[in-house]
């Protein structure tokens with residue numbers, strides 16, 4: 001397996017490798033890993049037509065090489081023959097989409113998500129679906145009907161979630177890039193825990209058509225890769241307004257993503273570090289150390305860093321969970337055994353059918369969230385809580401936008417800690433929710449942010465020794481090009497800070 005998309009495409013063009021060889025090597029690692037007693041459990045399934053698609057790609061490549069049109073072919077299909085990991089909540093026509101939930105077991109998608117269509121038009125091959133927290137609700141990929149996804153760096157640790165499957169697959173080099181989804185950090189968090197790059201784009205830049213909804217005003221597809229370039233390429237292919245998603249939007253400067261270069265103009269770069277995040281009680285000293293190293297790097301390049309006071313950030317977790325769970329309760333009402341979901345039949349009427357179907361089909365965390373969401377939405381009990389959550393969100397949006405009038409990026413860790421041991425927070429929802437402390441403001445403010453693999457915890461760290469630590473670069477809306485260029489500058493100065501390829 002190659003390490004970057006760029007070198008893979010070069011090897012495909014020159015005939016040094018074939019799409020069949022790439023796909024076969026992914027299948028082989030998947031099959032051999034399954035036998036391990038600490039299996040990663042990143043892929044749940046390799047789609048049954050991947051070798052056929054790879055053969056067809058190889059035939060096109062061979063023909064174009066023979067008649068001298070290979071560059072033209074790859075200009076039209078820049079990812080021809082390149083396999084990628086899909087998350088189990090993104091639709092691929094005719095394939096299972098279960099959101100890692102019992103209620104959707106056996107459900108087959110009737111159409112492609114727009115992001116899948118666009119990648120497929122560029123020649124890329126959806127290799128298979130990857131594990132996730134049920135309905136993307138979680139931060140560790142332990143809340144899955146298929147069991148947890150382990151962290152490839154140390155298999156006793158969680159991969160992070162909810163896009164833990166796609167992320168572990170990339171980190172273990174089973175595949176070059178992967179798709180995840182974010183509602184409140186589900187791409188950046190696993191990227192940080194597994195030591196790879198993970199981008200959450202501006203809300204709207206990637207179409208949500210064909211993606212199973214969790215919190216619709218927050219949901220966004222994200223991309224995981226070994227390098228910023230490997231994120232920029234699929235982003236340029238998938239981005240842009242979509243007829244089927246009215247909240248979608250074009251990404252200005254998407255051309256500069258096609259050949260991503262490292263950021264250079266550091267002397268005029270202004271960085272904001274939110275004071276509130278640096279004062280977190282649970283901030284691991286090793287995470288703080290990695291964060292200080294990143295600040296030192298920025299300073300050595302000539303950037304200016306200020307600590308900024310943004311008290312509203314202290315309310316971001318509360319606002320996020322009120323909004324996300326309310327939207328989730330509403331979105332998940334369609335899984336009732338009538339419209340969607342595996343029906344549990346009975347002779348006692350529809351009400352009992354709903355109850356039995358939903359009691360049987362959803363796991364405990366999803367049920368907890370539906371109950372809280374419906375409670376928050378009910379006017380007579382806590383309707384005002386929802387309004388309060390929304391007004392806090394509006395303030396976060398306003399204050400973050402204002403900050404970007406004076407600063408280019410917000411810099412902060414992705415999470416107060418590195419990955420935790422499997423099971424450590426499983427029965428403690430509050431502790432699990434607090435993993436999202438630094439990520440959810442980004443979703444609430446609808447801005448883009450990239451998790452950058454920036455270092456490791458020390459050998460003596462009691463909770464997590466020698467585990468990766470991610471730092472995030474967040475920019476104003478539609479500034480994907482800038483944050484990716486900054487990440488590329490980091491990557492070029494720090495090769496090897498991500499996960500070593502096995």
Ligand code: GLN
Pocket residue numbers: 136137138139161162181182183184185186187214324436
């Ligand atoms: N951990 C957060 C939650 O459980 C975020 C999940 C996500 O981004 N999908 O809601």
